[in-house]
Amino acid sequence: MMNRSQMREQAFLLLFEKEFFKELPCSDVEEIFDENVQPLSEYAKTAFENTVLHTEEIDGNIEKYLKGWKIARLAKVNLAVLRLAFYEILFEDTVPSGVAVNEAVELAKKYAGSEDPAFINGVLRSYLRDKE
Secondary structure (H helix, E strand, O other), X not given: OOOHHHHHHHHHHHHHHHHHOOOOOHHHHHHXXXXXXXXXXXXXXXXXXXXXXXXXXXXXXXXXXXXXXXXXXXXXXXXXXXXXXXXXXXXXXXXXXXXXHHHHHHHHHHHOOOOHHHXXXXXXXXXXXXXX
16 A cells, blocks of 8 residues: 555656646546556546646746746756645645645655755745745
8 A cells, every 4th residue: 555655756757747748638647657657546646637637727826936937947857746746735635735845855856856856845935935
């Protein structure tokens, strides 16, 4: 049985994969993942589908906190991490905001460049400070 961090990582991988197959429906991306990587958790599937569903709102929030960057210039890994974290902060009541930030930083440490975890943390913490 997977823990929540592992399920979140699956959702992140789906979001990352979707960046390369934008024209494919979510169900096809999930099927490719499910067949080739590992069985897909229900949380990952829900988080992935809802993040894609709310991408416009999520990206609007990300864009506000990029300070001199445009969302189109972000590395696909960082974009997937930020989208998932913002989804959890904005729409997932079962995930405390601090946990969403910490998990995003951990995903960035594993998949992104060495300076990216601090960047991810800065964007998310800025949003949370303004939200308070």
